[in-house]
Amino acid sequence: MTLSIIDTGKFPRLEDMTKSELIQHLKETVKPEEGIIPAYIFSHPKVYELEMEKIFLKSWLFLAHKSEIPNKGDFVTRQMGEHSVIVTHGSDGDIHVLLNVCTHRGMKLCRMDHGNEKSFVCPYHGFNFKNTGDLAGVPFQKEVYGDTLDKSKMGLKEIRHDEYAGLIFATFNEEAVPLDEYLGDIKWYLDLAFNRAEMEVQGPPMKWVVNASWKLGSDNTISDSYHTLVSHGSIAKLGLVPSGDYSKYGYQIYTGNGHGLNLGMPNPHFAFPEELTEEYKERLSPEQWGVLEKLKNMIVCVSPHMMILISSMDFKGKQVSNTSFRLWQPKGPDKIEITQWQIVEKNATKEWKELSNQTNSLTFGASGIFEQDDSENWTDITQNSKGAYHLQENTFFNYTQGMHKKPVDDFVGPGIAYENKFNEANARAFFRNWLDQVTAE
Ligand code: FES
Ligand SMILES: [Fe+2]
Known part of the structure; x- marks a missing residue:
C-alpha cells in the first residue's frame, strides 16, 4: 500500500466550494454519532467564516459578570464573534450592551478594556455618546448640520441581552429563544458556581493568545x-492530587443545546470555606448542596465557547477550591484569545480568597501548569489539521470513546449522565449541535 500525500482522493478542494457545497460537504463528512470528526473543521478559513455567521451571529454569547460593573458608569469592552461591544452600567441604572461602532462613520468608539465613563467620545470627529448609548453631542452641530440631524435616531446600536446568576449574555439574533430556555438544564450546574453564595470577580480578566481552534477548548471542556x-x-x-486517575471518578453530563459538563466526585474533604455552609444551604436546593458537599471539580461548557471550572487541590495543608470561568474567544480559524476570570465567595475570609486565587494561578492561570499542557496539545492539533487539508483532506479524528456505555438514571441532577468521566459522549453531542448550527438554513 502506498501512502499518498498529494492525492486528495474523493475530497474536493474546500477552497473551490460555494457556501451551499461546503454545507453539503459538512453534512456528509462530520458524523458525530459515529465518532467521526474530520480534521479540516479545526482550522479551515471557510469553516470559520461559516461559524462566525451561523453561530456567533446567532447564539447567545457570554460577555461579562455583573460584579465587574457594580457602579453606574462602569463598563467593559468585549467581543461578540468578530464584533466589539461595550457592556455598561448606565447612568440610568440599567445594563446596556452597545455595539462599539460610532453611528457617524463607523469608527471604533471605545478602545479601553474597562473603566468608568459617563460618556464616550468618538476619536474620529468627536460625536459624544452617553453610557446608555444615546447620542448626546455633536461638534459644531448647528453650523455643520443646521436642523437636519436627529440625534435621537443616532444612538449606539443596543444589542439584545439578558442575565442569569450574574452572567450577562447577549445575542445579535432577535429570534433566538429566551436566554433562560437556551441555558435550560445547565442552570442547575451554573448555580453551583455562581449562585452557591454571593460571588465576586477578582479584578479584570487575564487574557492570553493561543494558536488553536476555539472548538478544541470547548471540546476539551x-x-x-x-x-x-x-x-x-x-x-x-x-x-x-492523590493519584493519576483522580480525574476519572464522577459523571459526564449533557444537558442539551451544546452545553454539558464533567463532575468530579466524591471528594473526601470539603473544598469550600466551612464558615459559609449556612449560606450554601440557604441558596442551593438540597440536591445541589449534596453535590457541592462532595465536589472535587466541575468543568462546564456553555456553548459555544464558555468554560466554567471549579477545581480543588491540597494546598498549604488543606483542600482549597477555586472557581474560574473563561472564553475561548475566536481570533481567526487558528487563534484564540483566552479570557479568564477568577471568582470567589464575597463573604469568605481574606485568607481564603488569597489561597483560592493562588491555587488558580498555579493551575489554570496564564502560567499555570494545566494551562501550559493544554495549550501545547491544542496548538499542535490545530497545526496538524491544516496539514490534513493541504496534503490529504481525508483525515478524521476519532471520537468513539464510550460508545458502548449507557447513561445512568439515578444521578440527582438534570441531563443525560454517564458514570465515570472518561467518555467522548459529550464531545459527540457538542459536535452534533455544532453541525446543526453551521448547516442550518
Ligand atoms: S466616525 Fe465617529 S464621529 Fe465621525
Ligand atoms: Fe487540560
Whole structure:
C-alpha cells in the first residue's frame, strides 16, 4: 500500500466550494454519532467564516459578570464573534450592551478594556455618546448640520441581552429563544458556581493568545477528562492530587443545546470555606448542596465557547477550591484569545480568597501548569489539521470513546449522565449541535 500525500482522493478542494457545497460537504463528512470528526473543521478559513455567521451571529454569547460593573458608569469592552461591544452600567441604572461602532462613520468608539465613563467620545470627529448609548453631542452641530440631524435616531446600536446568576449574555439574533430556555438544564450546574453564595470577580480578566481552534477548548471542556491522566500527569507526581486517575471518578453530563459538563466526585474533604455552609444551604436546593458537599471539580461548557471550572487541590495543608470561568474567544480559524476570570465567595475570609486565587494561578492561570499542557496539545492539533487539508483532506479524528456505555438514571441532577468521566459522549453531542448550527438554513 502506498501512502499518498498529494492525492486528495474523493475530497474536493474546500477552497473551490460555494457556501451551499461546503454545507453539503459538512453534512456528509462530520458524523458525530459515529465518532467521526474530520480534521479540516479545526482550522479551515471557510469553516470559520461559516461559524462566525451561523453561530456567533446567532447564539447567545457570554460577555461579562455583573460584579465587574457594580457602579453606574462602569463598563467593559468585549467581543461578540468578530464584533466589539461595550457592556455598561448606565447612568440610568440599567445594563446596556452597545455595539462599539460610532453611528457617524463607523469608527471604533471605545478602545479601553474597562473603566468608568459617563460618556464616550468618538476619536474620529468627536460625536459624544452617553453610557446608555444615546447620542448626546455633536461638534459644531448647528453650523455643520443646521436642523437636519436627529440625534435621537443616532444612538449606539443596543444589542439584545439578558442575565442569569450574574452572567450577562447577549445575542445579535432577535429570534433566538429566551436566554433562560437556551441555558435550560445547565442552570442547575451554573448555580453551583455562581449562585452557591454571593460571588465576586477578582479584578479584570487575564487574557492570553493561543494558536488553536476555539472548538478544541470547548471540546476539551465538555468531554475530555481522559487527557488529564497523561497531559497533566505531573500534578499527581507533585502530590497535588492523590493519584493519576483522580480525574476519572464522577459523571459526564449533557444537558442539551451544546452545553454539558464533567463532575468530579466524591471528594473526601470539603473544598469550600466551612464558615459559609449556612449560606450554601440557604441558596442551593438540597440536591445541589449534596453535590457541592462532595465536589472535587466541575468543568462546564456553555456553548459555544464558555468554560466554567471549579477545581480543588491540597494546598498549604488543606483542600482549597477555586472557581474560574473563561472564553475561548475566536481570533481567526487558528487563534484564540483566552479570557479568564477568577471568582470567589464575597463573604469568605481574606485568607481564603488569597489561597483560592493562588491555587488558580498555579493551575489554570496564564502560567499555570494545566494551562501550559493544554495549550501545547491544542496548538499542535490545530497545526496538524491544516496539514490534513493541504496534503490529504481525508483525515478524521476519532471520537468513539464510550460508545458502548449507557447513561445512568439515578444521578440527582438534570441531563443525560454517564458514570465515570472518561467518555467522548459529550464531545459527540457538542459536535452534533455544532453541525446543526453551521448547516442550518
Ligand atoms: S466616525 Fe465617529 S464621529 Fe465621525
Ligand atoms: Fe487540560
